[in-house]
Amino acid sequence: MNPTDLSVMALGGATVLYAIAMVAYAIRLARVADDKVAARAAVAVPAGGAADGLPVEAAAPASSPGAKAAKAAGIARSTTLVGAALHAVGLAARGIDAGHVPWSNMYEYTISGSFFAVLVFLIVQRRRDIAFLGAGVTGFATVALGLALTVLYKDVDTLPPALQSYWLVIHVSIATIVTGIFAVSFIATALQLMRDSRDRGTRWTGDRVRWLDAVPSAPALEALSFRLNAVGFVLWTFTVMAGAIWAEHAWGRYWGWDPKEVWSFVIWVLYAAYLHARTTQGWAGRRSAWLAIAGFAALIANFTVVNLFFQGLHTYAGS
Amino acid sequence: MARVKLDNYVIADAPRLGLRGWLRWIWRQVTSMRVALILLLLLALASIPGSVLPQWPQDAAATRQFISDNAFWGPVLDATGFLDVFGSAWFTAIYVLLFASLIGCIAPRAAHHYRELRRPVAATPRSLARYEGAGPETVASSPDDAVAAARAALRPRAGRLGALTGYRVRVDRREDGSLALAAETGHVRELGNLVFHASLVLVLLAVAYGTLFTYRGQAIVVEGRSFTNAVVAYDTFSSGSLFDPADLDPFTLRLDSLDAEFSDTGRPLHFQANVTFTEPGEDAVRTDISVNHPLESGDAKIYLQGNGYAPVITVRDAAGEVAFSGPVVFLAQDAAYTSTGVIKVPDVSTGEQLGFKATLYPTFLEGPFAVASIHPDPANPVIEMLAYTGDLGLDSGVPQNVYRLDESQLSPVQDADGQPVTLRLALGETVELPDGLGSVTFEELPRYGAFDLRADPSLPYLLVAAMLTLAGLAVSLFASRRKVWVVARSEGAATVVSGAAYAPAHDAGVAAVLERAMAAAAGREATAPAGEREPS
Numbered sequence: 015m016n017p018t019d020l021s022v023m024a025l026g027g028a029t030v031l032y033a034i035a036m037v038a039y040a041i042r043l044a045r046v047a048d049d050k051v052a053a054r055a056a057v058a059v060p061a062g063g064a065a066d067g068l069p070v071e072a073a074a075p076a077s078s079p080g081a082k083a084a085k086a087a088g089i090a091r092s093t094t095l096v097g098a099a100l101h102a103v104g105l106a107a108r109g110i111d112a113g114h115v116p117w118s119n120m121y122e123y124t125i126s127g128s129f130f131a132v133l134v135f136l137i138v139q140r141r142r143d144i145a146f147l148g149a150g151v152t153g154f155a156t157v158a159l160g161l162a163l164t165v166l167y168k169d170v171d172t173l174p175p176a177l178q179s180y181w182l183v184i185h186v187s188i189a190t191i192v193t194g195i196f197a198v199s200f201i202a203t204a205l206q207l208m209r210d211s212r213d214r215g216t217r218w219t220g221d222r223v224r225w226l227d228a229v230p231s232a233p234a235l236e237a238l239s240f241r242l243n244a245v246g247f248v249l250w251t252f253t254v255m256a257g258a259i260w261a262e263h264a265w266g267r268y269w270g271w272d273p274k275e276v277w278s279f280v281i282w283v284l285y286a287a288y289l290h291a292r293t294t295q296g297w298a299g300r301r302s303a304w305l306a307i308a309g310f311a312a313l314i315a316n317f318t319v320v321n322l323f324f325q326g327l328h329t330y331a332g333s
Numbered sequence: 334m335a336r337v338k339l340d341n342y343v344i345a346d347a348p349r350l351g352l353r354g355w356l357r358w359i360w361r362q363v364t365s366m367r368v369a370l371i372l373l374l375l376l377a378l379a380s381i382p383g384s385v386l387p388q389w390p391q392d393a394a395a396t397r398q399f400i401s402d403n404a405f406w407g408p409v410l411d412a413t414g415f416l417d418v419f420g421s422a423w424f425t426a427i428y429v430l431l432f433a434s435l436i437g438c439i440a441p442r443a444a445h446h447y448r449e450l451r452r453p454v455a456a457t458p459r460s461l462a463r464y465e466g467a468g469p470e471t472v473a474s475s476p477d478d479a480v481a482a483a484r485a486a487l488r489p490r491a492g493r494l495g496a497l498t499g500y501r502v503r504v505d506r507r508e509d510g511s512l513a514l515a516a517e518t519g520h521v522r523e524l525g526n527l528v529f530h531a532s533l534v535l536v537l538l539a540v541a542y543g544t545l546f547t548y549r550g551q552a553i554v555v556e557g558r559s560f561t562n563a564v565v566a567y568d569t570f571s572s573g574s575l576f577d578p579a580d581l582d583p584f585t586l587r588l589d590s591l592d593a594e595f596s597d598t599g600r601p602l603h604f605q606a607n608v609t610f611t612e613p614g615e616d617a618v619r620t621d622i623s624v625n626h627p628l629e630s631g632d633a634k635i636y637l638q639g640n641g642y643a644p645v646i647t648v649r650d651a652a653g654e655v656a657f658s659g660p661v662v663f664l665a666q667d668a669a670y671t672s673t674g675v676i677k678v679p680d681v682s683t684g685e686q687l688g689f690k691a692t693l694y695p696t697f698l699e700g701p702f703a704v705a706s707i708h709p710d711p712a713n714p715v716i717e718m719l720a721y722t723g724d725l726g727l728d729s730g731v732p733q734n735v736y737r738l739d740e741s742q743l744s745p746v747q748d749a750d751g752q753p754v755t756l757r758l759a760l761g762e763t764v765e766l767p768d769g770l771g772s773v774t775f776e777e778l779p780r781y782g783a784f785d786l787r788a789d790p791s792l793p794y795l796l797v798a799a800m801l802t803l804a805g806l807a808v809s810l811f812a813s814r815r816k817v818w819v820v821a822r823s824e825g826a827a828t829v830v831s832g833a834a835y836a837p838a839h840d841a842g843v844a845a846v847l848e849r850a851m852a853a854a855a856g857r858e859a860t861a862p863a864g865e866r867e868p869s
């Protein structure tokens with residue numbers, strides 16, 4: 015098997031596994047929410063094994079809903095891990111095939127950005143339980159990989175002279191990693207906004223979104239996405255600076271308001287505004303969360319719309 | 334005056350009296366967190382048109398085209414600054430206000446921070462019930478030993494920037510006989526934040542300094558020719574208002590050869606200019622310039638920005654005299670280097686002036702309906718041209734574009750049927766013009782390099798300011814802001830220890846620190862913190 019086929023097959027396999035993981039994570043959320051309802055009912059009506067107010071699972075047999083949630087979580091975790099391993103194989107094979115780092119055009123950004131999103135999720139997962147983000151992260155990776163393989167696919171090609179620089183490794187790899195981090199924090203922020211609406215009874219209140227009861231409280235989600243955004247923001251600041259140094263080397267000016275540069279700046283300013291809003295009266299909470307969402311939307315626009323439709327020095331990125 | 338809370342950071346005097354009150358109130362508003370936030374959002378919003386609409390500094394030709402294509406909106410957008418967003422009055426107003434706000438914000442915060450640093454640690458609160466707590470635990474040692482052990486546990490670990498990042502500690506013996514330890518850290522976070530914001534001002538100052546002293550020139554050099562660094566030698570030259578032309582180092586740069594490598598499919602692989610570089614009073618140096626590898630000369634750097642073909646053309650007039658001979662720079666129009674150029678021949682010995690509009694096909698291929706270049710390498714170079722006679726318009730005094738022929742006073746050379754004649758020349762060929770007007774020869778096909786010389790004395794300062802910004806930001810976001818308290822009290826022969834900690838919601842690590850202090854006080858192993866659990 016040649017590296018091209020290996021890469022595409024591994025990435026295809028990863029897509030399927032992520033899709034399975036997404037379903038399993040979603041089932042887990044629903045089960046955890048069911049358990050909570052059951053636990054609450056058990057507490058409200060002191061009967062059966064939960065008279066002392068302990069969670070039902072403490073006394074219930076193995077076939078209880080708690081066990082079902084755990085089983086779904088187990089399936090989800092292992093399919094995600096195997097998916098990520100295949101994803102890594104696919105990336106490595108692509109890199110070997112092309113003879114350069116696999117992030118030099120849109121197809122390659124997409125396969126590596128989605129890999130970093132899953133990787134960030136797995137790393138944070140080792141330190142604390144964030145399984146509630148699993149459905150979102152694997153769903154994002156499924157869609158990204160699916161689009162990459164079907165719409166964005168490009169055969170390997172040599173690097174144009176402008177990209178033949180070690181700055182491609184430094185600047186673009188960090189940019190791609192940041193995309194992964196911001197993607198995970200975006201999912202946490204979206205959950206925060208939904209959960210917050212549910213708690214206030216304004217939206218997302220129905221029984222069909224009862225799974226929202228299984229995610230942490232809005233402030234806990236805010237704290238989680240802030241930590242990710244803080245790391246992302248520092249790395250993005252680095253990305254922009256490294257890009258400026260590279261531009262100085264390659265084009266003779268460190269900043270020229272090329273469309274890609276404009277949008278990198280807009281992203282940076284939006285996340286800076288988000289960090290300010292968190293500590294500004296009247297803006298903390300929902301409004302600052304919307305700013306983080308706007309920042310992520312700008313990031314995605316920078317990798318899509320700006321590559322495809324705007325003329326600038328960065329145009330090789332679209333091909 | 335009444336005190337009005339604007340937000341967490343600013344408490345303003347509500348104006349009741351006169352102009353001074355108003356001015357002070359406006360200043361307080363400008364330096365408030367909320368206004369800073371709104372200005373940041375405006376800055377992001379205002380940048381967007383700069384990527385959507387064509388911009389004068391980035392692409393003058395596209396901008397001119399846009400204005401002429403949009404009879405109404407073109408001039409309106411141009412007049413309102415939308416076609417030069419980053420130089421427009423409104424964009425400038427936003428960032429000037431933002432930086433005014435920034436400076437107005439940093440100065441008092443720095444002063445406040447300085448006082449904070451010298452202020453002693455606040456005493457342990459009377460009641461710890463409001464905070465995330467630990468204990469009470471009954472321990473064997475005396476209160477003094479327990480607190481001393483907790484204090485030692487909070488001491489920064491060796492090898493860290495202890496003095497800055499460690500805990501500042503205070504121990505009080507309270508009225509009820511208990512011993513209270515208060516420890517806090519977080520000054521370094523605020524310091525990082527101040528360094529970050531102050532460095533943003535440094536970045537702006539460095540950029541402004543660069544704008545005043547920078548210069549940039551562009552020159553095209555054909556293989557085998559030289560270029561001398563002087564303002565007049567450049568095709569285009571621009572500089573900051575404080576630049577002095579005498580600062581130009583009068584070196585010469587000879588382009589010995591230009592290597593351009595393409596793949597079989599015509600994708601560019603590598604461009605390299607092999608040059609001989611001579612500085613006054615020094616030996617000539619042979620070196621090379623390629624994309625991503627500029628040549629440094631003093632303050633300035635020389636970049637290879639483009640390349641193309643400059644066919645050597647010789648034109649003989651009706652009398653058979655050489656009226657023009659030399660390389661003509663052609664501009665590539667596509668990836669296969671189909672290039673266009675213009676030849677102006679004003680000095681004919683007899684008859685009218687001659688002009689040519691020419692297209693070069695490096696690897697010429699003639700299809701049934703069209704001709705094209707199929708590869709950028711000169712495998713089969715062919716030039717096609719239209720000839721004109723008449724007045725080139727060079728004497729009008731208006732500077733002309735060397736890449737355009739002013740056809741207003743020229744007429745195309747026609748054949749017997751009245752059709753314009755297309756001349757086709759392969760390399761080395763000569764063709765006669767109709768009506769005995771003369772002949773044209775395609776002698777050679779050298780390449781040229783388009784060089785960009787740039788100097789910006791602000792770069793080292795900018796780099797330092799940027800690194801300070803990044804460092805300040807990292808400290809400001811990753812350093813923790815925590816308070817830890819441990820209270821030890823004698824109860825009979827035993828000692829009871831309780832503790833509490835306070836940190837922002839996102840700081841999950843504080844629990845481990847509290848546990849470390851408590852374990853030390855109790856003389857036991859620290860247990861790993863439970864970590865974050867799903868909410869119930």
Ligand code: HEM
Binds near residue numbers: 439530
């Ligand atoms: C050039 C414009 C500015 C940018 C890019 C910017 C950026 C930032 C960033 C990224 C942070 C996050 C660091 C952290 O949370 O510790 C921050 C924090 C902060 N900024 Fe700014 N800032 C700007 C202007 C201002 C202005 C004008 C003010 C004063 C009104 C200000 C006051 C603050 C304060 C008080 C914090 C600390 C928030 C906290 O964590 O409690 N900033 N700024």
